[in-house]
Amino acid sequence: MVNRIVYYGLILPISYLPYFFLYRLSDFTFFIMFHVLGYRKKVIYGNIINSFPNKSEKEQHQIAKEFYKHFCDLIVEGLKGFTISEKQLNKRFKVRDRKEVDRLYDEGKDIVFVGGHYNNWEMLALGVAMQMRHVLIGIYKPLSNKYFDEKMQTSRMRFGMNLCPMSQTKKYFEKDFGKPKGIIFGIDQSPSNPKKAYWMNFLNQETAVFYGAEKYAKEYNMPVVYGVIHKPKRGYYEAEFKVITEHPNETAYGAIIETSNKLLEKNINELPQFWLWSHRRWKHKKENTQ
Secondary structure (H helix, E strand, C coil), rough: CCHHHHHHHHHHHHHHCCHHHHHHHHHHHHHHHHHHHCHHHHHHHHHHHHHCCCCHHHHHHHHHHHHHHHHHHHHHHHHHHHCCHHHHHHHHHCCCCCCCHHHHHCCCCCCEEEEEEEEEEHHHHHHHHHHCCCCCEEEEECCCCCCHHHHHHHHHHHHEEEEEEHHHHHHHHCCCCCEEEEEEECCCCCCHHHHCCCCECCCCCEEEEECCHHHHHCCCCEEEEEEEEEEECCCCCEEEEEECCHHHHHCCHHHHHHHHHHHHHHHHHHHHHHEECCCCCCCCCCCHHH
16 A cells, blocks of 8 residues: 555656656755765765775765766656656657667677666666667566566566566577567676676776676677767767677677676766766675685
């Protein structure tokens, strides 16, 4: 009952608000989260300080402040995603030049897409399937709350995205959709088992990284494409794709993981406020996995 009250009494009414009001709500939320509550302040500042040790305290503070602003936009944009129309979505989310991905489609090749929690990944999940020719499948971790997990799935899938629980990844790699598919991996989450992770230097820190994207790309001999989301202005996003390799089995162990994460690192270094600094990305330490 409480879940239904929250969904129908709070989430949907906010979702139906025009963007002008949503961004006023975002501005107010920023004031509360940044100036009053200090939401996850220790985690956010710790991540930023460790990632940019050569930046001044003032620069680190500015990154944090701009992140809070962007994060509050993500919250209201995420709520809008429950009711956004196809027309609105196509206006606010676009895929840049996709000719290389289309070429792989014309060659009948399935693809492994990799990317991070940079800019609005939820809007990408909503809108990218309408603008790509591949059947798209997003690997995701189900929410512990089954009611909201179902609502989230319904929202993400209504414009063509398919969702695959992490536990069923292999099943979806082997599933025939009748045309080439693209399976999407988030590469910047903290692995649940660091002993099975690939370790590399990422943002000046020893970092445990999921190896699954490279593992499956090699097992099924699928080209790997890196995707990044740009934010040209508030409320508008563009996805850009770059082929990492068309021949994964010809690459050295870890090369795909290293390359994709270094591309993400480059994006973060250019505009750090758009990455998810509130995530406990470095909760695992390499010395504890020996």
